[in-house]
Amino acid sequence: MKNTADVIIIGSGIIGCASAYYLAKKGVSVIVLEADDSIGNGGSSRNGGGVRQSGRDPRELPLAMWGISHIWPTLSDELGTDVEYTQKGNLRLGKTEKDLKVLQNLTDHAVACGLDVRMINGKEVREINPYLSDEVTGASWCPTDGHANPLTTTLGYFKKARELGAHFITGEPVLKIKKEKGSARLAVTPDGVFEGDRILAAAGYETRLLTSKLGADVPMRGKKIECLVTEAEPPMFQQMLGTAEADFYGHQTKHGSFIFGGSTGLELFGQPDGGGAPMSTSIGAACTCRGIMKYFPALSNAKIIRTWAGWTDPSADGIPVIGQADGVHGLYIACGFTGHGFGIGPAAAYSIAEMMTGGKAPVDMSPFRCTRFKAKI
């Protein structure tokens, strides 16, 4: 088995697959090690498909905006795979005065960063999406947001990276990263040792278990969240929807099904067994549906055909770590995407490939440094 490359990537989510693609495109040899038996079986193929800029932390907004203007619109052509990217806007809905204040605050921050987003009233909301109930009194409206298919996007990057020579090995969990001559070079698995000039740890929450032993700890925790899919319905609308209360988000897919995610409010408290396989709970879909019904009565009779869950990796301050692990030569980290790493994933991976090859990321990456976390003493 080939076990040396310029770069060893740990994890085959959208970050691992897209980084492998952008590195291979630059002529860099890559081995991707994936613990699971399937590629992209973490959050990357289980998410709600939102590709949005609005509602983001201002520190990650420039990267999200760059990805939406430079990568997403041409991604299907670039990968030779239909990623179902649909750029028809995002409505973040509100019903109460409190909701509208939350939305106004998010909108003000995003406008200050140069994003085209504005507040609209209930009548304007229903002109954009006539299926929404009269209870909706306003929304933030970002016309350049959208959604895509997480499965085909992640696997599209995988397929293209392989065509360019990247080598993927599944069922290969990395147990530890080891230094050689002061530099992180070795990824140790049950089958052997893989060696690279640089290592990229992109293993979602598990990244922490690997990098903290080398002194690069990313304060984050595992959080399981859920999605549901309905039977195909006739075409109704193409926007991405969300709410000020974050009680549901979702969109209608190209073939007609609706994909919705939501919250039970209990996610951070985990399961009695402490986690493991991401099984959906008995209350997840019920909570999401209760949220949807208040805004979207037209879907009362839509049948749910499946629910699923996936792990996310909320960081202590809600944005990811992307870049070199300060103080650990040869080690790069991309994790902590905090439940919204799909939309920003391609831009994050493009940037990390630049940083790993002496190039320049398209936006200032200093907000993503892993040494930014400081205890309040």
Ligand SMILES: Cc1cc2nc3c(=O)[nH]c(=O)nc-3n(C[C@H](O)[C@H](O)[C@H](O)COP(=O)(O)OP(=O)(O)OC[C@H]3O[C@@H](n4cnc5c(N)ncnc54)[C@H](O)[C@@H]3O)c2cc1C
């Ligand atoms: C239900 C749900 C809905 C979501 N909705 C959205 C949304 O609408 N929009 C949005 O932008 N984001 C959304 N997200 C978040 C998004 O999916 C993630 O932020 C993103 O996929 C993270 O990608 P990743 O590559 O960092 O991690 P992952 O996709 O989790 O990939 C990490 C990979 O590393 C592997 N791994 C772990 N440990 C090891 C090891 N020791 N050795 C080797 N491999 C290892 C795992 O098996 C996995 O394949 C959602 C997530 C979930 C779960």
